[in-house]
Amino acid sequence: AQSVTQPDIHITVSEGASLELRCNYSYGATPYLFWYVQSPGQGLQLLLKYFSGDTLVQGIKGFEAEFKRSQSSFNLRKPSVHWSDAAEYFCAVGGWLTGGGNKLTFGTGTQLKVEL
Amino acid sequence: DVKVTQSSRYLVKRTGEKVFLECVQDMDHENMFWYRQDPGLGLRLIYFSYDVKMKEKGDIPEGYSVSREKKERFSLILESASTNQTSMYLCASDAGRRHEQYFGPGTRLTVT
Numbered sequence: 001a002q003s004v005t006q007p008d009i010h011i012t013v014s015e016g017a018s019l020e021l022r023c024n025y026s027y028g029a030t031p032y033l034f035w036y037v038q039s040p041g042q043g044l045q046l047l048l049k050y051f052s053g054d055t056l057v058q059g060i061k062g063f064e065a066e067f068k069r070s071q072s073s074f075n076l077r078k079p080s081v082h083w084s085d086a087a088e089y090f091c092a093v094g095g096w097l098t099g100g101g102n103k104l105t106f107g108t109g110t111q112l113k114v115e116l
Numbered sequence: 117d118v119k120v121t122q123s124s125r126y127l128v129k130r131t132g133e134k135v136f137l138e139c140v141q142d143m144d145h146e147n148m149f150w151y152r153q154d155p156g157l158g159l160r161l162i163y164f165s166y167d168v169k170m171k172e173k174g175d176i177p178e179g180y181s182v183s184r185e186k187k188e189r190f191s192l193i194l195e196s197a198s199t200n201q202t203s204m205y206l207c208a209s210d211a212g213r214r215h216e217q218y219f220g221p222g223t224r225l226t227v228t
Contacts, residue, residue: 009156034216043120043206043219044159051214090158094213102147102213103174106158 002027002095006107013081014115021076021110023091032094032102033074035065038109039087047089050074061085086114119143120220122207128226135194137223139207146212148190150174150182153204153222165190197227 003026013019025031032051036044048059055067065076074091088109094102123138141148147166151159151174161174163182171182179201183191190209194201204224208217 004158032214036219041125041222043221044208045219046216049216096213102210102215102217103161103164104149104159104217106160108156108158 002031002093002103002105004091004093004105004107006089006091006110008110009108010111010113012113012115015083016080019076019078019081019085019112021089021091021112023074023076023107024072025074025091025093026072027093027095033065033067034092034094034104035059035063035074035076036090036092037061037087038090044090047076081112081114083114083116086112088112120207120209120218122205122220122223124223125221126224126226128228129194129197130228131198133197133227135197135225135227137192137194137205137207137225139190139192139220140188141190141207141209141218142188143209143211143218144187145209145218146187147210148184149208149210149217150180150190150192151206151208152176153206159206162192197225199227201225202227 005024034049035047047063050067091107092104120141149164150162153159165171165184181193206222207220210217
């Protein structure tokens with residue numbers, strides 16, 4: 001069965017500092033991987049996705065993630081955090097569903113706090 | 117701009133009531149999903165639908181049912197609401213396997 005682990009429940013960084021959020025997955029084949037962000041009281045917004053090809057993927061808002069098959073990881077990074085990045089971040093792995101959709105399995109999320 | 121809308125942002129219901137949560141997408145997506153989100157548990161799939169009138173159980177279907185009579189609309193039904201169904205409910209849709217899911221803003225349901 002597919003699973004996702006986000007080992008950090010809370011992370012606090014200073015504005016302008018770099019950020020790395022960790023994500024480890026378990027999946028039997030080449031995974032489809034996603035990072036979503038959720039601002040307070042809002043739905044989830046896609047930051048970036050990996051399906052195949054270049055293992056370093058660029059997303060919106062200056063985020064990037066690197067797929068490392070040998071480590072079963074898909075860590076999210078940003079070189080310089082802005083106060084507006086404070087939110088909850090979810091990593092997800094996509095498996096097969098009847099009818100051809102993605103069965104997304106989510107991690108438990110990492111809450112990011114940004115200190116000014 | 118793609119959009120998934122949910123009928124209510126906040127809902128308060130009493131134990132035993134029948135509850136309907138509505139979701140509409142305007143992207144002509146084949147697949148639609150209902151999740152519940154609880155602190156420390158992330159998002160868990162309740163039901164999904166890959167076509168009109170087609171539905172499949174997700175990981176936690178107990179106590180829920182769904183209806184999809186039109187392609188753009190996917191309803192989640194709590195036949196007899198219970199306090200352990202107090203949660204945030206998120207609807208999503210996607211265009212298929214190699215596409216991301218788009219999420220609605222969520223409905224925070226409280227059952228008293």
